[in-house]
Amino acid sequence: MYLKVKRQITLYGVIKNIFLWFFSLCCLIPFLLLIISSFTEDKSIMQYGYSFFPKKWSLDAYIYLFSQGGKIIHAYGISVFVTVLGTLMGVSMTLLLAYPLSRKELPGRNILSFLVLFTLLFNGGLVPSYIMWATVFHMKNTIWALLFPNLMVKAFFVIMARSYFQSSIPLEILESGRIDGASEGKIFSKIVLPLTKPLIATLVLFIGLSYWNDWNNGLIYLTDSSLYSIQNVLNEMIKSIQALSSMGGIASSRVALPSNTVRMAIAVVGTLPLLIVYPFLQKGFVRGIVVGGVKG
């Protein structure tokens, strides 16, 4: 399909490759350090600092994690459930909201867009939304507290998607659909959606990440640790360490705190699934989609 262009070494090509590799390595190397330190003996991190070539390797951190029984696995399950369901709902609602807003002829489009944008800037703050979700919707200590508050539809993504629809869907396609007598619903599902695969992939990635990475909802709405997501487990460990040391002697207890390497191991465990899923998601980032002979 693509024309074979003779490979030439150009200045542009050199700059491009240097830039890409430099950036990729900058991102990869700290992550490698993270992985390596999770396999390092705790003592050698304390004594010699972090290193790419640790004095002594160790599986202790992972043994500790798995000795926590089902805790980690359970938290994984919660994270997966919330992320999958939240992404599904979030992406559909965002697409359904953004597409009509991208239609320039829609009456009231500007006001509605403004109403969406307004939520990007103004919010009632933590306490009012807490009171609403906790006492009106009774979401406290339910799994829904991880799903509904804050994350599902974000103005930023709606406006972003609207802009994509606007710039990537040629008006002629919509016109031709209408002339064929297709309903708005049909035009959206049969013509528009297939054209916006990269957008859908982007939204799945963005919304999925905001669900996977979120610990705030858990911190606010959960006291029942059996509902903790993997990020909540990590966050709780870190916060407890800081709180305990700031309290000095008074709140001492007989609980040994997790070490550096354990925290690193949880961070690794928390990121791995994304690296596994991401290649599949990348299938959405394809070019040159051909629809109805208009494109290509």
Next chain:
Amino acid sequence: MKSKTRKNIVRYKWLYIMMLPGMIYLLINNYIPMAGLVIAFKKVNFQTGIFQSPWCGFENFKYLFRTKDAWIITRNTILYNLVFIILALVVSLALAIFLSEIRNKKLRSFHQACVLIPYIISYVVVSYLVYAFLGTNGLVNKGILIPFGGKPVNWYMESKYWPFILVFVNTWKNAGYASVMYLATILGFDDSIFEAATLDGVTAWQKIRYMTIPLLKPTIITLTMLNIGRIFYSDFGLFYQVPQNSGAILQATNVLDTYVYRGLLELGDISMSSAAGLYQAVVGFVIIIAANLIVRKISPDDAIF
């Protein structure tokens, strides 16, 4: 005219219905709690209830301007955000364009995954990693400076380095993420024009300058405007956790969010924190309205509303 509007509304009824779920969500999640913004103007007593508590005017906003550092904090917040916005735009655009040109699927997947990794790591863990590099016994001192005869630097005590460190960390963490949207847009372009241009001997630079960027313009404008609207906000993790709350570098790292956090940590005053949020929102609002007006003059199609 009126009947035409009505006819249009009927004609587009499915479009309105499509918007319902999202709009209802925003109504519940965002608009209803806004009633709570009154807290910012109240001396709250929970026994009498939020709405019945006495008004106190702008009393709760006073602390935002009380300090001599107010202007340093404002300056830091805005300057950092400006640099972040510009740099993120340049770097993520470059990433997106370069990534889109890689024909080898596996290689592209590799790069695309790499640049996204930093975004996935939470700021607390990032702060450990930065510490691993910059601590007294960190990799930079032990691995680079000392072996090459340099003097070790106490990074967390020298504020002159921190503008660069923060800009670097922010770009490192977010550019890959920001490039995804540009990449998706580029991939949506009609490929044949680009192929034709290549055959006509148009150079790569020219293609970027005269084809890709103009085509990306709406996306660039939209995303930049959205970012500008958040110019008074800053990432707490970046400015508090990454510098390890070190006092010596506070002049370079204090932004509005960290100032508010430090001030209210033990006070736990929700009126004052909601005043800070309102202040940030109003500034962002004014700026975004202004930006939108300008965009509407220059390129009306790209205005948000």
Next chain:
Amino acid sequence: MKKRTLSMLLASAVAVSAMSFTSPATVLAEEMPNLVVSYAYAEIPADIDKIEAALSELAQEKIGCTVTLEAFTYGNINDQLTLILSSPSEQLDVMFGRFFGTGISGYVSKGQLTGLNDLLDEYGQGIKEVIGQDYLDAASVDGEIYGVTTCRDLGAQNAFLFRKDIIDELGIDLSTVSDYEDLTPIFEQIHEAHPELYVTGASATQSPFFVKQFKKVDFLADRLGVLMDYNEPVVSNLFESEEFRDLVELTTQWNQAGYIYPDITTDSSNSVQMLLSNGLAASYMQSWKPGAIVENQNTVQNYELEAAVIGHPAAFTMSVQSWMWTIPTNSKYPEKAMEFMNLLYTDEEVVNLLSYGIEGEHYVVTDDGFAADGPESSGYADKAAWKAGNAYLAHVWEGDEADLYEQLKAFNESADKTCAMGFVMDNSSVSAEYTALQSVLAQYETLLEWGFAGDIDATIEQFNNALYEAGLQAYMDEKQRQLDEFLGK
């Protein structure tokens, strides 16, 4: 038209959230009230449900109510309690809360805590006997008591805990230490013998330097305007004092000699105990009380500890108020709540259950009457007796000295009491100054106190100038005014 419907929707939604303050469940619960009780742990125990069930059973038998136990961690307790207390329709009857920093005054002025005077008279006689009027009054505002402290170390004192093997090896006698200056020769000796070790470390979050006590100073909760001598009710600026300058000079000397862990103010990932356990530091600073060594030994591995105790114990308002049992205004059954609190101070079974778990399962009682690990110990790992009201009713944990509680009582008795005991400033009228001052503290305080400032006098001067520009004088004046009013009464 659309606008109108929207505003109507908004208004009705707000009305719904405002009305739901009275829940229909009240009617049903008439026969057997259910108390919601909050408690705090280092991490949430695996068997928390079992503890809740056992506690509920005990409460049912003794005071005729069931109990829901809401467990928080030290990490999330602040965020969560702030929200619950801001959401008055959420039920919380008995709250074990953390009141660091500014004490209870802020909560009281926002109407978040119930006054306890009448309730204590009627249902809390046991509490009054155990805690005594003095320490009850230490948690009062305008004559009304709002919280009950627990039986723990109410006096504050600092100590440096050293690795015992090094102390023995070098033949150091720690009992000669009575002030910070006395540490210098010891540090020097250790540094010479063990140049590979940092002589002393602390974690970043543990600043400021004087954990709880410094000379005869009463910090008056926030260190912004203090009593330099806790017998004299005169508010002054600590950071301008000669004592402060001397301390900074001392720590700067330590720092420049290389005794102090260089990342002491910025390393948030390692606790002091970790540094010592892994052979990086030879000592660390910690607050002192009877049993402190055993307690610290729990989190220190590989080495034994020995203490150099600094100064004389003193009791301040904040040492009493930092952790307390309270009844929030969220409470549905304040009378029952007080009955339950009374149990915490009078009932052995309840105290042991909350402290150590279920007997025979999470802990066992040895022949000598100590409590020790049981077969399912890890299900309730957080074995700490200072939280559950009257800790003196709990068994002593194996490894502690049998007369630990007598020692603690004697320690509290011996503590000097500040003349401002019970005083907490209500800083709502100067909250703008307070917040501005926090930034100045963050910028200079730890830096100076751990000896990182190059030019001491210049930095202290800058520090004080910044403090006064941020409104320290106004803040201190208000503090003095309130203190005079408090003492005049």
